Amino acid sequence: MQALEGVKVLDLGRALAGPMCGLMLADLGADVIKIEPPGLGDDSREWPPMVNGESTYFMSVNRNKRSIVLDLTTAEGKEVMLRMAETADVLVENYxxxxxxxxxxxxxxxxxxxxxxxxxxxxxxxxxxxRRNKPATDVYAQAFAGIMGLTGEVDGGPLRVGVSMADMTTGLFGAYGVLAALQARHLTGRGQLVDTSLMEGQVAFLSYHITAYHATGKVPQSQGAGHPSIVPYGAFRCSDGWVAMATFNDRLWQRAAVGLGLRELAENPRFLTISQRLANREEFLDIVNARFLTKTVDEWVAIMEDLDVPLAPVNKLDKLLADPQISDREMLQTFHHPAAGEVQTFGFPVKFSETPCEFRRPPPMLGQHTGEVLREYGFDASHTGVQA
Known part of the structure; x- marks a missing residue:
């Protein structure tokens, strides 16, 4: 059994936010029917890189779904949609x-x-x-909602986060809202509208910055890889690469100082506490940065692991995916796709002891299940509103 077994979802999502929401529900066991417009279907089917004509972008967020093509601008397409909605539990759309x-x-x-x-x-x-009818994309939301204004080097320009964070977090918040609404329906018998947006997800992620701004009146600025409230915290260049270290309390800094060979710095009255280190950030970091340059990434990782200090290599994707923790936690899943062949994507990030996720279907070809689904709802396989 899976957690959402028996739940029917109509997924009209395209690109990333909507499909991500549908994917979360599909991985939990819901029967997710992806409804795509005629022609090219979901916009992301055209986004490279491509494998045998299939988009890796599309395939990354559309597993465990069935695809049908409907023209919702026609009477026939609307008829099918309305009949499907009669027995659906959830509908997801991001128009x-x-x-x-x-x-x-x-x-x-x-x-x-x-x-x-x-x-x-x-x-x-x-x-x-x-702004309810204004268009928005991931980079638009990151810019408008302040994330880009906080991301980048201290003296540099704004940077987009390296993944489509606004889209993906909106999909996650949407799935979170759906699960809450399913529980509420269990109590009341009634469905409801779940309404969330790219902007709201990004504003929520500002969290402690909003609270600090209200308290101090100071507009937060880009800190590079650093942290506005903690030091040393962030990325540090080594002789052959980068590490990230998080000494978020004074006890951790004392241990890190031992590993860095900087006991005298840890005992200096000007650097004893987080507040004192923040007050003297530049002088303090000049010393710490110079020490990190004296050893390799692997050397620093070994030293700090022995001292139980949270320090990690700044991994590129190839090194990350080769780490045994990734395979142990089943965070890589491989499918056989009818056109693309072997496809690898991320695993579900939550593990369940009683209702484990299953990866039942590869990402669908456009309209692959149209006939199958239409027959389930009592329609002829050609009743899609799509002109031949």
Whole structure:
């Protein structure tokens, strides 16, 4: 058994935020039907790199789903969609907030068809407010919501986080909201609208920065790999690469100082506490940075592990995926795809003792399951609204 076994999900997501939400539910056992428009389908099917015509980007977030093609602008496509919604538990979409309403398939319409339906809408800014119909992408959200304003070197320009964090966290928050709504429905018998956005997820991630700004009135600035409240904390260059170290209390710094051979620095009254080290950050880090340059990454890792100091190599992807912890935690999964062949992607990041996740299906080809799904709902396999 899986946690969401028996739950039916209609996934109208495209690109990343919506598909990520659907993926989380699919991995937990839900029957997720990915509904794609005719032509190219999900936008991300065209995003390189490609393997035998299949996008690795698309394949990374669409496993465990079935794909059907429907033209929701036609009467036939709407008819199929409405019938599917009658028995669905969840619908996920990440269009602008007015698109589904204009199609005649918005929340108010579908809740009348199925009062138990949980309708999860992922947008750029939410379904209310002056920006509700504005377009937004991952980099737009990172910029607008302040993440890029905090990311980058102290004296450099803003940087986008190296993964599509706004999209992916929105998908995660959406799945979190769906699970809460399923529990609420268990108590009340009623579905509801789950409404979250790229902006809101990024603002939530500002967390302690918001609280500190309210308390001090100081606008937080980019710290590079450093931390505004803790030092030493961040990335340090070694003789052959980089490490990251987090001495988030004075006891850890005392141990790190032993490993660095800087006992005298740890005993200096100007650097005894976190507050004192912050007050003298530049002078302090000049000494620490110079010491890290004297050894290799592996040497520092070995020294600090012996002292139980949290210090890690700054890994590139190839080295990370070769680490035995990754395989032990099943964080790499391999599928056989009918066109792309062997496909490798990330595993589910939560483990369950009683309802483990299963990787049942490879990412679907466009419309691969159209006939199969339509027959399940009593339609002829050609009843899609798509012109031949």
């Amino acid at each position: 602008r907030s007015d698109v589904m309403d204009r199609l005649g398939l918005g929340y108010e319409v579908l809740r009348k068809v199925n009062p138990r339906l949980i309708y999860c809408a992922l947008t750029g800014f939410g379904r209310t407010g002056p």
